[in-house]
Amino acid sequence: MKLRLATVWLTGCSGCHMSFLDLDEWLIELAALVEVVFSPIASDVKTYPEHVDVALVEGGVGTSDNLALIRQVRQHTRVLVAFGDCAITSNVPGLRNSHPGADTVLERAYLQLSDSSGCLPQAPGIVPELLEQVLPVQAVVPVDVYLPGCPPPAARIRAVLEALLRGETPVMEGAELIRFG
DSSP: OOEEEEEEEOBSOSHHHHHHHTTTTHHHHHHHHEEEEEOTTTOOOOSOOSOEEEEEEESBEEEHHHHHHHHHHHHHEEEEEEESHHHHHOTGGGGGGGSSSHHHHHHIIIIITSOTTOOOOOOTTTSOOEEEEEEOGGGTSOOSEEEOOSSOOHHHHHHHHHHHHTTOOOOOOSHHHHOOO
16 A cells, blocks of 8 residues: 655745655656555645555744645645654744734835835635744644654655655664754
8 A cells, every 4th residue: 555645835835845856766656556546746736535554744833824834734744854854943934034024024025125016915715824934844743743844855864754754763873863053
């Protein structure tokens, strides 16, 4: 039986997903071992499915949509991997946490730094609401495995996935597996 794999993109740059694609030829071997059930790069499924074995979650929790999705991911996933520095520390998206609240961030980005035609994004149901701060994934839901890196190198991603495919918990030791940045 194939392992049901998801990749999830929260508030981040997609660099972790690009590094995932750097697995190159090993992706063909991986495809034989997993069923990709949710992914912004390998699936067009819009609703997070039930009974996911492993989810790689990239990015911090920065919007109301992120918050709802990460709760669904945790509820329906056996092993949740915080995938990259943004998922673990908030990293670059967390830089907005130095501003006092979401309204201040929106005003700075859309009004103060724009030309005279700037306006705030006001499209309920289209533009998700910013949370007051970008949170690391573990601040919202329990995380099973931390996979650091900005982005994590493909070899590190492969080492984690190979362990999970064997039914083992990845041993994250040594600079090659735990280095941030």
